[in-house]
Amino acid sequence: MKEKFNLDSLENIKINKDGSILTITMDRPKAMNALNNDTLTELKEIFDYAKADDSILGIIITGNGKAFVAGADISQMKDYGSEDGRKYANFAQSVFNDIESIEKPVIAAINGYALGGGCELSMSCDIRIASTKAVFGQPEVNLGVIPCFGGTQRLSRLIGVARAKELIYTARLIKAEEALNYGLVTSVVEEDLLLEEANKIMNTILEKAPIAIKYSKVAINTGINLDLKNALELEKDLAALSFGTEDKTEGMNAFLEKRSANFKNK
Numbered sequence: 001m002k003e004k005f006n007l008d009s010l011e012n013i014k015i016n017k018d019g020s021i022l023t024i025t026m027d028r029p030k031a032m033n034a035l036n037n038d039t040l041t042e043l044k045e046i047f048d049y050a051k052a053d054d055s056i057l058g059i060i061i062t063g064n065g066k067a068f069v070a071g072a073d074i075s076q077m078k079d080y081g082s083e084d085g086r087k088y089a090n091f092a093q094s095v096f097n098d099i100e101s102i103e104k105p106v107i108a109a110i111n112g113y114a115l116g117g118g119c120e121l122s123m124s125c126d127i128r129i130a131s132t133k134a135v136f137g138q139p140e141v142n143l144g145v146i147p148c149f150g151g152t153q154r155l156s157r158l159i160g161v162a163r164a165k166e167l168i169y170t171a172r173l174i175k176a177e178e179a180l181n182y183g184l185v186t187s188v189v190e191e192d193l194l195l196e197e198a199n200k201i202m203n204t205i206l207e208k209a210p211i212a213i214k215y216s217k218v219a220i221n222t223g224i225n226l227d228l229k230n231a232l233e234l235e236k237d238l239a240a241l242s243f244g245t246e247d248k249t250e251g252m253n254a255f256l257e258k259r260s261a262n263f264k265n266k
């Protein structure tokens with residue numbers, strides 16, 4: 001497994017920073033961008049970097065070639081026993097938890113196959129948009145294992161238990177339009193417009209008050225795992241914090257003065 005990370009020596013992922021948006025391209029096309037340990041390590045280190053760099057305000061993840069990510073790396077897992085499987089799941093879950101909890105918006109721009117760990121990677125992002133070529137599924141039972149990079153939990157929460165069970169038990173793959181119908185993705189666009197659309201959505205988000213976006217993310221992601229009473233308490237606490245920001249004063253003054261707000265992230 002990779003011990004060290006250097007932005008200049010990524011082997012399986014490409015990154016590109018354009019203004020305040022970091023685009024991460026999964027780039028291991030000979031293996032359909034499958035997530036071996038090295039690729040997961042690179043992804044973890046990129047998110048550590050994105051978390052620490054205040055100039056990065058939004059992140060887009062996409063894939064090179066026919067796949068977004070075709071899942072965990074089957075050739076690497078084939079010799080794994082129970083404890084190795086647990087370790088692999090633990091590592092992947094921790095990377096995906098980091099992606100889910102980063103206090104910046106993350107958009108998955110799904111260009112092609114998003115299977116197994118690839119579908120799970122997309123589900124750790126805030127927003128999923130798909131190209132017409134995208135294909136989704138959790139086919140792990142074909143291989144004698146269960147979705148374990150968060151799939152049994154995040155898929156059920158996103159599309160409901162009934163549909164999640166049908167997809168996971170049958171290993172059925174669905175195309176972009178069905179994923180849209182299920183609410184797994186929020187829009188479907190032609191392949192050549194995918195990144196443009198992802199950037200357009202991200203730029204719209206980045207025009208808003210950044211602290212309000214951050215607290216909205218925390219409220220939604222944390223609240224969904226709480227009972228309603230405690231989730232509403234959390235919402236109140238985060239609302240109180242947002243009312244205390246300079247950007248709240250600016251946003252409301254701008255509305256009343258009929259001008260655009262100039263948010264300062266304060």
Ligand SMILES: C/C=C/C(=O)SCCNC(=O)CCNC(=O)[C@H](O)C(C)(C)COP(=O)(O)OP(=O)(O)OC[C@H]1O[C@@H](n2cnc3c(N)ncnc32)[C@H](O)[C@@H]1OP(=O)(O)O
Nearest residue numbers: 030031032034070071072073074075113115116117139148
């Ligand atoms: C805990 C477990 C979690 C999981 O995520 S389990 C994995 C879940 N995912 C899958 O089961 C999908 C596996 N892949 C496929 O079914 C197919 O691929 C596709 C439908 C995505 C594409 O099919 P096609 O266009 O015919 O391409 P190709 O020849 O199958 O793949 C090209 C090369 O990519 C390798 N590859 C594809 N997916 C994986 C993978 N998940 N892990 C390791 N390698 C993979 C293949 O073996 C092959 O390689 P070569 O050219 O050397 O024969």
